[in-house]
Amino acid sequence: MSLQNLPPLREALAEHGLLARKSFGQHFLLDLNITRKIARLAGPLEGQTVIEVGPGPGGLTRALLEAGAQVIAVEMDPRFIELLGELAQAAEGRLTIVEGDALKVDEAALTGGAPAHLVSNLPYNVGTPLLIKWLTGPFRPTSMTLMFQKEVADRIAAPVGGDAYGRLAVISQAICEAKVVMDLPPRAFTPPPKVSSAVVRLDPLPNPPAxxxxxxxxxxxxxxxxxxxxxxxxxxxxxxxxxxxxxxxxxxxxxxxxxxxxxxxxxxxxxxx
Incomplete structure (x- = not known):
């Protein structure tokens, strides 16, 4: 089986009897038109290494693979490992699945020290801690294209003087250029969350602070x-x-x-x- 003839995501979820878990902050992106747009916003990715956190059923993963990326997917929910394994078979060696907690993962060890982009529809309940880890920890991503709750995305990219301007904006913008590049309504997800979402693109500054x-x-x-x-x-x-x-x-x-x-x-x- 190749990427081109994989079954639709809803069909794959139904076949495996999988539903989103609220305790994991899961909301699935099943519309490949949306996931392909996110991959384009993160690109060009041909031949690039991408770390994706929380792939779930693999909607964004498919788009990243279609864009030519070498993907390392970190998934904490063991229910999705088999489904992702089927995607890995279709990806012909370009998808590596890591079962574990992204807050504890050593990203440099995953890539063997090679540069990598971070592209993820982040679980809502760990989005901010993960961003702080990637901004302040030893791993330095080439770029980050990340989906958050809209409120969090606005806080990351907030200008000085605004209500959303705070600690997250200062730390993010001291290290990266941060810009909201896409908004998504609740209906884009399965199940729909109670809030809107947004994608933020973060590119490291040429001379980040030590x-x-x-x-x-x-x-x-x-x-x-x-x-x-x-x-x-x-x-x-x-x-x-x-x-x-x-x-x-x-x-x-x-x-x-x-x-x-x-x-x-x-x-x-x-x-x-």
Whole structure:
């Protein structure tokens, strides 16, 4: 069997008696027109290694394989391993299935140290922790094209001063260029979630901050946005407060949502030094 004559996804799910599990945050993308568009937004992928988290029945996996990618699929739900195995047979060696928890997986070990893209319709309940892992951990993806709840996607790409601007925006945009590239309504999924979804494209900046600076940035943003209505002299008191702000050239009377990414990087540099 080849990729071209695989049975429709709904038919494959029915044959295996598979339904989405709410406890795993599962909502399946079965429309191959949508999954192919996501693959194009992540591309070009011909000959590229792609890590996909939470493939489920393999709708996005099929599109990535059609685009010519070498796919490593990390699936925590053992119910889908057999179905994905059938897809692997059709993929002629271009699909590797890893059964495990993506929060604990060593991505560099999966790829043998080779560069890789991350393309996933992420389970809602672990989307943000996974993104933080990939932004701040040792593995450096070539790019990330990831689906989240719309609210989370907006927080990742939020501009300074907006209601959605916060810790996630600062950390994401300090390390990557982040842009919402596609919106999806609940009806695009099976079963439909109660919220809309969106795809975010994240491309690493040419000169991302060093790991020590990223760690300091996590500490500064955690304190600043943990008490976002307070002035920085108060919210950052445990880290140096007014003295830290002055050292970084930031107004101690400012509030977190008014400080841009560059300002937070200066605060992080002041803290790290």
């Amino acid at each position: 790991p020590a600076l990223v760690k300091a940035l996590e500490n500064v943003t955690g304190a600043a946005f943990g008490q976002r209505r307070k002035m920085l002299r108060s919210s950052l008191k445990v880290l140096g407060g007014e003295a830290l702000c002055v050292k970084a050239g930031i107004d101690p009377g400012a509030r977190a949502e008014t400080v841009d990414v560059a300002g937070f990087l200066r605060l992080a540099a002041a803290l790290a030094s």
